[in-house]
Amino acid sequence: MQRTRLDIARIQAAREVIDPIFLDTPLYRCEALEPGLGCTVSIKLETANPVRSFKARGTELIASLLAGSGSRAVVCASAGNLGQALAWSGRGRGLDVTVVASRFAPAAKLDRIRALGASVELVDGDFDMARERASAVARHHGVRLVEDSLDIETCEGAATIGLELVDTVPSFDVVLIALGGGALATGVGHVIKARAPGAEVICVQPLGAPAMTLSWRERRVVTTGPTSTIADGVAGRRPIPAVLADLLLVADDAVLVQEASIVAGMRMLLHHAGLVVEPSAALGIAAILEDRDRFAGRHVVTIVCGGNVDMDAYHRWVGAPPIHDS
Amino acid sequence: MQRTRLDIARIQAAREVIDPIFLDTPLYRCEALEPGLGCTVSIKLETANPVRSFKARGTELIASLLAGSGSRAVVCASAGNLGQALAWSGRGRGLDVTVVASRFAPAAKLDRIRALGASVELVDGDFDMARERASAVARHHGVRLVEDSLDIETCEGAATIGLELVDTVPSFDVVLIALGGGALATGVGHVIKARAPGAEVICVQPLGAPAMTLSWRERRVVTTGPTSTIADGVAGRRPIPAVLADLLLVADDAVLVQEASIVAGMRMLLHHAGLVVEPSAALGIAAILEDRDRFAGRHVVTIVCGGNVDMDAYHRWVGAPPIHDS
Structure with a gap:
């Protein structure tokens, strides 16, 4: 494999810095889902932790680095999950955290960010507008801007999930990964390609927010107009070139799914696995539902x-x- | 502490036999629950595994012992969770598993037992009637009857949760434990009293199925009439003397909660923690709701x-x- 920005030794070292509460998450076969999907399904569950998403794996790295270097503040743009994770990790290390979010982000996510002690600044636009504003805030105050997927720590944190997959599951044929900015896909994808190269890495994005998938297919950055999906966690329209370059090296495929399939996936995870998940977390099940023969x-x-x-x-x-x- | 039937060395040894998929389950503080409860709340989550309950910790022990001694079959009475766990553990070790259940047990639980390859036999009565029938089946076929809470392996399996609590949480003041037959309460309680004696062990049972709590209070076995609770997992009416004896040594208190509080607890776990739980799993939250000052x-x-x-x-x-x- 050509070199991505990631490195297995650094990902292994990341495990030493991340609070163990976010590591070694449940990974189990969910047979109740299988009759409806026609394949063997294992779930890697990233919701049973204080911020209810995988994002803290990356923010733990960033917050430790910042605290270690004497920084006192940090800012990010977030649809919610990164902000919540950064708020949690920053609070634990005495950092002032500012999160810039779209006014259209789910209220539940914004409330949780505030409850964790971070300042929330809202912009009248989508995630990409929040990103611009966060960047301006960082320049103005001279503090570190955390850019999801661009900042290598966000990818390395996500990649620790990949280590847990290859070290635990005896054998698997496919990994389905939600695709948004690309931190999760490039991080986990890198580890799979390095350590379990026989497994297929398939990224899944909503049809209503297809920028990274279109970019992967055309092998160049493709930006799109406004996104339209309930999966707010993966809704961006301007892929980052360096992340796309990594994705081109580790993804075997990138597929787009319909909103109805995402909802059907959420419903299956509730009824057959007892899991309440956000739309992004159901993208994998949606992909299976839309192409049963493949799986x-x-x-x-x-x-x-x-x-x-x-x-x-x-x-x-x-x-x-x-x-x-x- | 006087000696219960449990032993820390045996509980530690149990960890070596139980499939790791059931061990080291998530344990995290859930701040979103705290404003509504007025105390610091940590969750030990036993639902994210192939059988969606803690019961497999015990059935793993039993199934290994049976397989190791050349047994080919096993039978139990179950309201659902023990049956599902025994079906899973037995299937993995080539055992024929029969589960006797009340016709009133939740259909979802019975379906899952069958899906795991076990035979299900239904009785027209409650859990205690199922227990009698299972005993008769075991005698007739000369196979091992698994008796939840009476059989020490079911308590030792549950007790491994206690080890994970004392080895992980830096400090806690109270552990709330669902009380039914008593395996969970005596198992976890034993470890807490042995390794974190400053923590209070409080057992929680529904008012509509109070037999073990009444027995604990009167320090003798008290049987009751038919149970009336949605918490099927803890609904028994004939406490086992040996289990009560252990419970008297490890429980600091046993409290009864109303059905409305159990439902309120389930609702809070859904809305503030994103967890779909069965009624028994909400007993702890119900206890806090009914006595906020205490906690x-x-x-x-x-x-x-x-x-x-x-x-x-x-x-x-x-x-x-x-x-x-x-």
Whole structure:
């Protein structure tokens, strides 16, 4: 494999810095999902921790580095999960954390960021506008801007999930990874390609927020107009060139799924696995639902990457009484 | 402490036999629950595994022993979780598993037992009637009867949770434990009293199934009439003397909670922790809700012991759209 920005030794070293509460998350076969999906399904569960997503694996690295170098503040743009994770990691190390978010980010996520002691600044626009504003705040105050997926620590943190996969599951054929900015996909993908090269790395993005997938397919950065998806955690429209370059080296495929499939995936995870997940975390199941033949009989690992949902919205999507869920 | 039937060395040895997929489960502080409860709350989460409850910790021990001694079959009575766990552990070791259950056990639990390859036999009565029938089946076929809470392996398996608590949480003041037959309470309680004697061990049972709590209070076995609770996992009416004897040595208190509090606890775990749990798993939160003053400002660990619910019933209890949840 050509060299990505990642390095296995650094990813292993990251495990020593990350609070163990975020490591060695549950990884188990979920047979109740299998009749509906036609393949063997293992879940890597990233929701059972204080911030209910995998993002703290990366923010733990960043906050330790900053605290170690005497920094006192940090800022990021976030659809919610990165902000919550940075707030948690920063608070534990005495950092002032500012999170810039879209006014359209789920209220539940913004409330949790504030509850963790961070300042929240809202912008009237999407995630990319929040990113610009965060950058301006960082320049103005001279503090570190955390850029998800661009900053190598966010990818290395996510990559520790990959180590746990290759060190635990005896054999798997496919890993399904939610694709947004690319930290999770390039991080986990790097480890899979380095340590379990026989497994297929498939990234999954919503049709309504396809920028990175289109970029991967065309092998150049493709930006898009406004996104339209319930999966706020992966909704960006301007891929980062360095992340795309890594993704081109580690992803075997990138697929787009419909909103209805994401909702069906969330419903299956609730009814058959007892898991409340955010839309991004159901992208893997959505991909299986849209292409059963591709996965038939194979052992598929899907990373359930976050569980921060507004419960009102969740109930609207998933519906209360299970009709005849698939 | 006077000697219970349990022994720390044996509990530590049990960790070597239990499939690691059931060990070292998530244990984390859940701040989103705290404003509503008035205390520091940590969750020990036993739902993120292939059988969605802690029971496999015990059945792993039993199935290994049986397989090691050349046994080919095993039978148990179960409200669902023990049966599912024994089915999983038995299947992995080539054992024929029979589960005797009440016809009133949740259909979701019975379906999962069958899906794991076990035979299910239903009785027209409650759990205690299922226990009698299982005993008869065992005698007739000359196979091992697994008796939850009476069989020391079920307590030792549960006790491994206690080791994970004392080895992980820096300090806690109280552990809240669902009380049914007593395996979880005596197992975890033994370890807490041996290794973290300053912590209070409080058992929680539904008012509608109070036999073990009444027995603990009167220091003698008290049987009751038919149980009436949605917490099927802890509904028994004939405490086992040897288990009560252990409970008297390790429990600091045993409290009874109302059904409405159990439902409120389930709702809080859904809305503030994103967890779908069965009623038994919400008993700890219910206990806090009923006696906030007792727990105010303290660090409380609650064991979320299972997540096997019939989703129709769950939606009826918890309600679909979150009104103004506490």
